[in-house]
Amino acid sequence: MDHLLFGDNQFFGVNHMSEEKARAQAMRFQDTSAIIDVLDIAYDTGIKTFMCTTHDRIETVCDHMRANPQRYQDFVFYPCMPYAHKYANAMTDYGMLGAIKHFMPNEGFIDAAMRGGMSLAKKDIEGITTLLIDAEMKMFQGLKTPVIFLQNVVVDLLLGLGFKDAFRIFATHVKARYNAEPGFITMNLPMLLDVLDEVGIENPIVCANINKIGFRVCGGVEAYERALHERKFRAIAMSVFASGAIPAKEAIEWVCQQPNIESIVFGASSQTNIHKTWKLVEQYWKASAQ
Template identity: 60%
Template sequence: MATIDRILFGDNQFFGVNHMSEEKARQQLVKFKDTSAIIEVLDDAYDMGIRTFMCTTHDRIGEICDHMRAHRDRYKDFVYFPCMPYAHKYANSVSQVGVMETIQRFAAGGVMNTLIRGAVGTLTRDIYALMRLLVDAEMKRFEGLNTPVIFVQNVVTDMLLGLKLYPVFTEFDRYVKERYGAEAGYITMNLPLLLDALAQAGVENPIVCANINKIGFRMSGGVDAYRDLLRTRKCRAIAMSVLASGAIPPEEAIEWACGLEGLQSIVFGASSRGNIRQTQELIHGFWGR
């Protein structure tokens, strides 16, 4: 069973994601246009004792992985939690070059050779094969790095929930365990529905990540439902968007989250050493070290 730290570091700020302010998102894109600026912030977090980087599979993450591999002694305790797929990357590619060219561009190993030999039909017949293809393609950039948990992004998790394709959760759980020695994680905007689905899929004590904040920002089902299920359901829950993209003052937001029975971890993003330190100290203060 994977060990999950109480404090995890996220990457939204590096790639211009802010759900409240387009202007702030634009400013962050400019600030982190060079990968060296991202690495500087990751170094600050690492030097403060934050060891886990929960990251999308954005193209520039590959540059960060290259840097970590080139300085293994410096980052020997660094842990990645990849979150896949990075949907914008695939959507943009499909619109530019089409579905088959996109598959060829991102597929790992000999997948395209198999398709060229006449197995294209498997993409429509076997959703499991497509899932494995995408996982392998995304994991190529993390080769040789410590990835004990691999997450499905909420855009896919919630699509599968809507289509009631719960067996895909079972297969993803099995595949990342057998292929990568990792545990599966699931990001969602609807935690109550996800936990019901994972129970039906036979996924026990799942690792789940969802928006969890005092004002119910992007929490399908509402604050009370989340509070109840965290207290009564067996899962390893990670809270993201605790500050509701800046709508809640940090101290108020973190005090509330740390008071939730059953919450295991908090993931947050920050753009500077001072903001990292402030958030870390608030979590330590309300949760203990």
């Protein structure tokens, strides 16, 4: 994985500090071309990985990349699934079982129909899970997706429920079907590492909030520090600026000093901020390697 990955919160009106700012961003990125413009800046700066939710609008970004293979020959997607809002809404409308049925392909694919129907009947989540993964992955056909993530809302819901098998099923399917590394996003890093160990997922890629002020690090700053020092996993730090609460230089310098971090994922909308973050990471990553 590269040291710096590009995130997508800024494109979809997600901002943990201000609803006004979130709305302004949603307006600015109304057209996919505005998203592509920013991705181009990141790509040309040297940030070649786009870590994005399986939001419907990402499909048009994928179309653009597929249409211009020369321009984007090193472009890499790290899909993060599922886009939880559509499932949460479906659950409100149809209940849990109805929501699952709603997202199942219901015709055309005999295999899918069998996997879906049989697993529903047998209360076997393996078939259902793999079908849902395949549905989410459809938009990335023909593009590079070397790491595929399970989103934090789902990871943490499964973690809380104790639905441990789901992590194993996800990891196995992602490896077998997409030849990709499974990744897990979480707000509860120490607890998740224990469970991934338990189900035999070795040296997992885990993306979690890692920032100087301990914003949204559940289990506490000390447990996070212990995990980074002692546990065998490949950490991706997110929310390193804590939504802007930490000045950029201070934030990056601190993250680069932490052990065991393989990548930082960040979101930005301007050339200035993309360049600035890139330079800071170059500077402090090298400094900490010495």
